[in-house]
Amino acid sequence: MSDLFDLSDEVAVVTGGAGLIGSALCEGLAEHGATVVLVDADEDAAAETANSIGGHVVTQAADVTSAPEMGAVFEYAVDAFGSVDTVVNSAYPRNERYGTEFQDVSLSDWEENIALNLNSYYISCKKSFEIMRRQETGGSIVNLGSIYGVQAPDFDVYTGTDMTGPVEYSAIKGAVINFTRYLASYAGKYGVRANVLSPGGVFDEQAEQFVTQYESKVPLSRMARPEDLKGPVVYLSSDSSKYMTGQNLIVDGGWTIK
Ligand SMILES: NC(=O)c1ccc[n+]([C@@H]2O[C@H](COP(=O)([O-])OP(=O)(O)OC[C@H]3O[C@@H](n4cnc5c(N)ncnc54)[C@H](O)[C@@H]3O)[C@@H](O)[C@H]2O)c1
Numbered sequence: 001m002s003d004l005f006d007l008s009d010e011v012a013v014v015t016g017g018a019g020l021i022g023s024a025l026c027e028g029l030a031e032h033g034a035t036v037v038l039v040d041a042d043e044d045a046a047a048e049t050a051n052s053i054g055g056h057v058v059t060q061a062a063d064v065t066s067a068p069e070m071g072a073v074f075e076y077a078v079d080a081f082g083s084v085d086t087v088v089n090s091a092y093p094r095n096e097r098y099g100t101e102f103q104d105v106s107l108s109d110w111e112e113n114i115a116l117n118l119n120s121y122y123i124s125c126k127k128s129f130e131i132m133r134r135q136e137t138g139g140s141i142v143n144l145g146s147i148y149g150v151q152a153p154d155f156d157v158y159t160g161t162d163m164t165g166p167v168e169y170s171a172i173k174g175a176v177i178n179f180t181r182y183l184a185s186y187a188g189k190y191g192v193r194a195n196v197l198s199p200g201g202v203f204d205e206q207a208e209q210f211v212t213q214y215e216s217k218v219p220l221s222r223m224a225r226p227e228d229l230k231g232p233v234v235y236l237s238s239d240s241s242k243y244m245t246g247q248n249l250i251v252d253g254g255w256t257i258k
Helices: 020-031 043-055 066-081 107-132 168-188 208-215 226-237
Strands: 013-017 034-040 058-063 086-089 139-144 192-200 246-251
Touching: 013 020, 013 066, 013 107, 020 034, 020 043, 020 086, 020 226, 034 043, 034 066, 043 058, 058 066, 066 107, 086 107, 086 226, 086 246, 107 139, 107 168, 107 192, 139 168, 139 226, 192 226, 226 246
Parallel strands: 013 034, 013 086, 034 058, 086 139, 139 192, 192 246
Antiparallel strands: none
């Protein structure tokens, strides 16, 4: 049974690998034996994350919104390691005005944030598919979604803070889930799987009032920790989920059941 989760001989490309969630995903994959290509725009943070993980993690500085840069990343991975077996898309590109109240979001910000974020999934998934379809063993794509891809934000949890649920976020995450279904349907006959991993809110030193309000609505009574996502990403990347595609795996302490 434990072999089902074994990722030795597997190569995983993780975008946003230096981020809050991405770094835990890299760690989980490396702990299960994968060679990890950590892709991030923040070169220093990427190097720091790779050093702290200590397994076989190499870094690639790239902008996920650039098709040529991502093309070079995938070319590097194939040249250096021979295959790309898993791709996890956890980068979170957005502009500096992202996260304002709905009535303050301009059309150009809406357009820019949606394009930055959704295009990055398209670019990475298209390149991943091009490589994986030619491999005898296919591959697994894991797109980071969110509970807000299946549910409206609960604005009560932001009361008394300067936080909100960005409107672009709901549009993007809903789209990521259905884009992933499309991909799974299209790519299945080539042995390529695609699933979404949708976390609930992850603790990141947010305002205490927000954390208290959020946690009061979670059946498991706490926000997620990045390490809660290690098992799920290993599951989706490995043979343990080999008959699963097009699904949205929600890891939220039970938030969405109510
Ligand atoms: N944090 C949460 O509570 C939460 C909850 C549900 C879903 N998610 C999703 O998980 C994913 C990761 O979120 P996170 O909280 O780890 O975000 P984060 O901001 O901590 O990390 C994102 C990483 O992406 C990198 N990045 C940003 N723009 C980039 C670009 N253009 N090219 C390359 N790298 C770029 C950043 O440098 C950073 O390291 C996102 O899709 C997010 O929507 C997060």
